[in-house]
Amino acid sequence: MLIAVISGFIFALVIPMIMGKLKGKSTIWVALLPFSIFGFFLSKLPILLAGDTIKASYQWVPSIGINLDFHLDGLSFLFVLLISGIGTLVFVYTSSYLKGHQYLDRFYAYLSMFMASMLGLVLSDNIYALFIFWELTSISSFFLIGFNNDNPDSRKSAITALAITGFGGLFLMAAMVGLGQITGTSQISALIPLTDSIQSHELYGWVLVFLFIAAFTKSAQFPFHFWLPGAMKAPTPVSTYLHSATMVKAGIYLLARFTPVLGNHEWWNSTLIIVGAITMTYAAIHALFRLDLKGILAYSTISALGILVFLIGLGTKDALLAAAVFILVHALYKATLFLVTGIIDHETGTRDIRQLGGLNKVMLPVGIAAILAAISNAGIPPSFGFVGKDLIYEATLGMGDIAWLLTGLAIITNAALLFAGFLAGIKPFVGKLPEKYQKLHLPSPAMYLPPMLLGILGILFGLAPGLIEGGIIKPVVQSITGGTPDFQLKLWHGFNLILALSAITIGSGIALYFLLKPSEGLLAKVTRFEKISPHTIINKIADAFVGLSRIWTKFFQNGYLRFYLITILSFLCILLAYRFFSGVELYLDTSKLSDVTFYEAVVVVIMATAIFFTVFSNSRLTAVASLGVVGYSFCMIFLFYSAPDLAMTQFSIDTLTVILFVLVLYNLPRYLVLPDNNDKIRDGLLALVFGGLISVLTLEVMNESVTKEISEYYAKNAYILGKGKNVVNVILVDFRGFDTIVEITVLAIAAIGVFGLLKLHLKSTEKE
């Protein structure tokens, strides 16, 4: 199973290397990867049919519970098949859609990276691994959404999507860490028996809030929904794959996965019902007014995701069954509609619903696929969508007091969704064919066969729900509810209330389709509310944040070195002074001081003279040279007190510092403006205070009863373990060698920085 997950990442690494050599050739073979993954998982079907699950575990960081535990149960199985199955079709579709694109190799690399992360996400049985794969999906989707990176809109959408989903990702980490803290285990399957202790724990509420934020951001729930329509800037295969079938369902997956652990609690149910209900109706109504095909699909996707959250929130067996079926129904018809939209866009160059019509005459197979999907979307019998919608109504009707409210909302949503589906799936293909599209011809089979296949499946599963009942739907329900499922999927339930509700939905949806003609005016009416939409509000917050950081940066990073020094030193002074005022004990034992020798007195005199020169000199060079003298005098003191290592290093450093200073200063003009007395007094005061505080600090450190364990350990073991007699050096190259590696890396980076800054600067002046 590990290979199935990892292969996508490896493939992503390899593909840019090999594909460059195959420029211009057909790239359809790339789809073999998702196809073989699909086959691999499909071969596990008998095991799931028998009601079993498969586990595989690979150790990673066992000491903190991070392991690659994979668990293939019903829920994972459904998602894995969706990811690899639709993945295969998307790979095939892309080979024709982006044929000859300059960066096709990159696109495939991102796509397979994304697929692998998704597979890892739905197979993970470890909460930390789940989080890592979750983040990987966000990152790879960032590259996919921003694939047209020369388009500023595209870049902005990618960043918005990354910001929102990345924000959610952090909360997911918090939720997972919280769960780990409560239970002490990191295995999801091991959490299920602990449900009671988790739900009665005081952290439960926090875990719930964090998990919800993660799921809502990923699955585009209100008020985080706006990144999804923006993400439609991506090439259509991406929209199909990420934004209908897989990534946006990751939030749904998360909720479903944790239903047996965290669910069946008042907070869980009511939050999900409310958020789901708002999202589904809000987005469904929004979808009515869009003119762009992808916009319509984006909003109807958000609405469908709302339905799923809503169903999981209801939490009854019926509702969870409905959710399981609806995930599949939606993936099938929405992927079809997206793929069809891609074809329309590719062939006609527009996605404006008002300009499209009659395309059936030029691309019949595409039309058939689209109409099949629209039927399934509408829930017209005998489609699979009909089965799904029946189950939804069954679930809402079983809710007691609020049954009618919930059912009413579901009907409104479904009617609007039907309208959206018809608009995207039927409208472009019926009616009169505009003049300019007369000469269009059918795209290659690689483009129209994938949607066709999905469209047919949407009807086939409706006619014969038995095909997927035992292998897919039952195991899913089993893994969400924990109990043994006892239902049978049926297309025809006889004449009853649910059928009547279905008829009302279909009737009102079709009526809407004939009454409501999409137009600029209607769109304008909706966009008027844009001012108070979450999108605008969050954008404003982001803008304000940028503005604040600009002011902040300008204040502190004003480009004057002396100002930086003053800021840093005063800040340190304030910190130190605060620390000292809260009480210190100084170490001052005059009896232990050694006598002042002649050499020391000489060195101190030299030092004092040098300092005098540094401060009062009128030339920079003199100042720097005298500063060097101060440094050398320090070295002498180190030598007197038997620290030859320090002295040696200090000597070299001081020499180089002076050289550097001289090199820089030699080229500067003489002091143009000498600092006036006020400045001098200010700087002098600051220097005195800082120096004084540091001396006090040193005296205080002497007083601390340092635990000598560490230094004693080093001293003792330097020769035994490190085979060296120079303890300092052994620490540097052996005991703390890892630090040293990082330090020299930092040094190298600094040097590259200096080199880059100066050389680049030179070039730009040369140009002028």
Place this chain on the structure above:
Amino acid sequence: MKTIIFKTASAYLLPLLLLFSIFILLRGHYLPGGGFVGGLMASIAFVIHSFANGIDKTKNIMTFHPGFLMPVGLLLALVSGALPLFFGDTFMTGLWMENAVPVIGKVGSALFFDTGVYLVVIGVTLTIIFTISEGL
């Protein structure tokens, strides 16, 4: 500062100082010294030479840009740290030869690590100094 005395002296100082810096590097494990100080001394040697003869001449002696020493040194340090991995030990475990080498003493992975530090320090210092003196 291109006086004849300084110029002549620098020609002898460069090899002497370089030798001294290597001496400092090698004895580091037992006596005061080590890669860092050694690297600084070697850089000073080159800097003195460049002061006396001009940077171009120094660069000619070096034949390649000192910046290349940085990746080489980093690589050396990293490899000497990673070497124990192949012997089943953890990263950065010290490996030592059985017998001492004459003059140098016992040779171990720590020495190569220190040599890496030495090279990086030379690379960094000279890159910065050369860049600044050329750039201004």
